[in-house]
Amino acid sequence: MNDSASQRRRLAAALADEGALTSPWLRAAVEAVPRELFLHPGVFIDEGGAWRPVTAVGTDPAEWLGIVYTGDTLTTQLDGHLTADQADGPIRGVPTSSSTTPTTVVRMIESLGLKAGHHVMEVGTGTGYSTALMCHFLGEDDVTTIEVDPAVAERADAALETAGFSTWTVTGDGLLGHPRNAPYDRVIATCAVRRVPHSWVRQTKPGGVILSTVGSWPYGTGLARLTVDGDGNAEGRIVGRSAFMHARAQAVVPVSGDLSARTAYPDSERGTKVPPTVLDDWMPAFLTQLAAPGAQLVRAARSDGTRLLYVFDPDRESFAEFIADGAGWTVRQGGPAALWDRIEDALVAWRAAGSPEIDAVRLRVTQASHRYWIEGAQKLNWEHRLD
Numbered sequence: 578m579n580d581s582a583s584q585r586r587r588l589a590a591a592l593a594d595e596g597a598l599t600s601p602w603l604r605a606a607v608e609a610v611p612r613e614l615f616l617h618p619g620v621f622i623d624e625g626g627a628w629r630p631v632t633a634v635g636t637d638p639a640e641w642l643g644i645v646y647t648g649d650t651l652t653t654q655l656d657g658h659l660t661a662d663q664a665d666g667p668i669r670g671v672p673t674s675s676s677t678t679p680t681t682v683v684r685m686i687e688s689l690g691l692k693a694g695h696h697v698m699e700v701g702t703g704t705g706y707s708t709a710l711m712c713h714f715l716g717e718d719d720v721t722t723i724e725v726d727p728a729v730a731e732r733a734d735a736a737l738e739t740a741g742f743s744t745w746t747v748t749g750d751g752l753l754g755h756p757r758n759a760p761y762d763r764v765i766a767t768c769a770v771r772r773v774p775h776s777w778v779r780q781t782k783p784g785g786v787i788l789s790t791v792g793s794w795p796y797g798t799g800l801a802r803l804t805v806d807g808d809g810n811a812e813g814r815i816v817g818r819s820a821f822m823h824a825r826a827q828a829v830v831p832v833s834g835d836l837s838a839r840t841a842y843p844d845s846e847r848g849t850k851v852p853p854t855v856l857d858d859w860m861p862a863f864l865t866q867l868a869a870p871g872a873q874l875v876r877a878a879r880s881d882g883t884r885l886l887y888v889f890d891p892d893r894e895s896f897a898e899f900i901a902d903g904a905g906w907t908v909r910q911g912g913p914a915a916l917w918d919r920i921e922d923a924l925v926a927w928r929a930a931g932s933p934e935i936d937a938v939r940l941r942v943t944q945a946s947h948r949y950w951i952e953g954a955q956k957l958n959w960e961h962r963l964d
Contacts, residue, residue, distance in 0.1 A: 588679060603710065615676060615706040616653065616704060617735075620653055621664075628668055649678055652672045652674075656670045674726065689788055697715060699722040699766075704732070704733055705734070708720060724747070734746040752826050765788045771829075772942075773803065793870070817936055839896055840896050842911055843898070843911040846907060847908060851921050860935050864920075887899070926956035
């Protein structure tokens with residue numbers, strides 16, 4: 578195998594140039610840890626809707642390292658089991674594990690504010706690359722990493738051992754944390770969660786930090802940075818946009834079946850104040866998840882090509898159906914919850930507040946609830962009870 582030292586140095590320099598990499602210790606880790614060790618047995622490259630498998634074995638070494646150090650997210654598993662060495666050619670499937678773009682990895686680690694002697698829990702080992710970067714600085718005994726998928730965990734553990742890090746690699750549900758090694762100074766999740774588990778708060782020292790992507794959609798999610806207090810609560814804010822695969826125990830089951838049957842009995846019909854197409858944008862999508870936390874946006878089309886848009890809340894058996902006309906959009910709503918009324922009120926209030934970005938959102942997590950709010954905007958305040 579070609580030595581990747583020069584590629585690692587170039588990657589570190591590129592990350593520093595774009596402002597993602599600022600800590601000398603983390604730059605040293607990026608330059609020292611070979612990313613290719615954590616991409617065994619291979620990756621899938623998206624080519625026009627099909628995934629082309631690429632493995633280190635059988636690929637020109639220079640070409641392989643070129644893929645490894647492109648700086649892209651690289652898919653490592655499809656459909657919960659399939660790896661690149663098991664595919665004979667391009668196939669279709671749903672990504673279920675990946676090596677996240679190095680920019681995202683280092684930005685998140687930088688956001689933790691790690692210091693020598695910190696004790697860290699990572700939820701979502703994935704390939705183990707981010708685990709290795711933290712081990713390089715903290716030492717293998719101060720990093721506990723948890724992965725729900727046994728096959729993914731086994732590959733990550735082998736890669737970490739090869740890289741020289743015999744750290745705590747745990748196979749299990751990361752939403753439960755790992756009490757055996759608690760308390761932690763830092764908790765970092767490399768998966769998205771619909772809500773921050775209170776088990777993480779309980780296992781974090783007062784003054785410690787939890788960093789996790791929150792939201793239930795595949796986009797329109799935010800990176801929350803929370804500080805734990807001495808009373809079993811955590812508070813902080815959304816520090817930026819973020820997108821990760823969801824923790825499997827909290828993954829949303831997509832709405833399917835006969836959509837016309839689901840929307841057959843509307844209780845009201847009116848013109849919209851805000852077009853539903855704004856939900857294609859990140860911040861409106863995030864606000865929607867706060868205003869109606871069980872909502873799902875569904876896109877469909879009739880046989881004649883007419884575009885259809887819906888918002889469903891399966892738990893509340895409620896829906897909003899949008900119909901485009903020459904003058905704008907009409908919304909038909911049905912069920913106990915007037916979904917679009919809630920969402921639209923939030924979007925109107927957000928615009929009235931000057932359309933603040935996602936980093937204006939604050940979050941407080943207690944054992945009983947998650948509360949989100951934007952300072953100075955009275956109507957932009959939501960409490961999600963957990964009981």
